[in-house]
Amino acid sequence: MNHNKQLDVPVLFLTFNRLETTIQVFEQIKKQKPTQFFLASDGPRVDKIDEANVVHSVRKYLLDSIDWRCEVHTLFRSKNLGCGKAVSSAITWFFDNVEYGIILEDDCLPSDSFFKYAKELLLYYKKEPSVMHIGGYNPLDISLNGTDSYYFTKIHQCWGWASWRRSWKNFSYDITIEEYKNFIHSRKFKQVFPHIEERRYWKRVFREMTDQKINTWDYQWTFAILKNMGFCINPCRNLISNIGFSKDALHTTDIHNKNNNALRYEIFDINHPAEIILNKEFTDRISEEHFNIPINHLFRYYVRNIFKDIILFSMKRFVKFCINKFKDLKDKPLKNL
Template identity: 40%
Template structure:
């Protein structure tokens, strides 16, 4: 898809990687958003060379060479991943009803912007739908005949949403307690090992052991029985899997640098129902569920044999 001009406002989240920032920016430049938001966290005081890299990344603003309203939120001090990203998205949705969010390591195809524009418009008032992703982690496996499918997880490597959704965001998940979630987690996940994994994540978030913002978004989607949209072809590649990454340091990760393609003519699904197997496939790989299951049942079998031998 050539010469497409994106209709939605775009939020570009940058930090300390001028090289990946430049690559993603060049894709944004191709679609020429009329409104571009730039948000950047401040450098960490204990990393002397980081301030220079942050300054280099922020210079990307000087390369905006099309007619565009530019708004910036450049932090002078480091707030960390959880607060810096979530507050930037809040800032964005305080000014926009809907829009597209890209981080500095999420390299989109041109179709990504067209896809987000169309999905934002089509499901603008459908409160069942809360999240739009440009990433397909199914090894390009096709699900039915449509151009996209519904599921329940929130993949944030290039995504879009509405103010109506983000207004519920709470990085502390203050409305939810561990006993409540523990009693309900099996209503969300059928697999006991997957349910336990997400319960451990919830505990870690409540105890502030994880400096992130996206698990909270995922929980809110689950707790509200929300639907996410993902394309049947991958439209965004995460190019940030490398040693200097905060959460994706392994360049050999199965989800690193996935190939992207163009989507073609949009075909809409006939049924608005979640493909639960899709999410399970992703989590089975990410959380090694098969290995955990084998280990669990192996221990149970050994225990039963030990009991019988008593």
């Protein structure tokens, strides 16, 4: 890698109150020297003692540590908006200023090749509106058979990603109950989720989202992509480690989770798939192994239903046979014994 060459793709770095992880991710960004560097930070929570000082120290560290020539843009909130609104509004601010770019949170540690990978795909699919998201995280930690460097799926991974303004314009933080109902009852919903267990899972998640029971933004982004029948890119090997698992984290609290600090790999030479088409094997395995949706158990479900239909059909035929026999006996004169 040429350390003197600067990354000419804008980077948005989302931070809050974790200096240790912020430093690790920043050091990876610093190697790339992006020409446009956007920093966003939510405001401190009023009920958290000394959090204002911690948030300030993270911001000061970043501004003091930028030692390369670049445009620096900041969105430092004075009041706390919460994870969902703070992150989504920062991404909107980012795409109000740039056409495309890379988004990293303060706990998403990228491999060296992640930036080259994201840049190449941002340019390669720049004019392909069906491709809406470029992910850097591979939750399966496997490489499926084939020579392609990445796969197309329907569910995004947002631990280190990239996208375009044209895609993010479809995002809405506040999804109404009408939008929710229209989508889950649409033909699109059954097309993207052919398995009944998947539909049940995402119906529940999207309902909790519309009821504002989940303080996040990524499910709204999932909703926008699915509603527009968009494609998401996942790398053939994992390029991002989430180093933010801790008991003090907002969402990633289970330090024993298999996704905690996953191994990172490198993809320097990009082999593009021949066509934009859903990789069913990868998509189904993400549903099963990452979201714990038992779609492959549906075989038993369908077999059980088939046998139920056979039994029901047989019983109906048997009842009909008995009725006809009874009618025949009734109509025939009794023979003398």
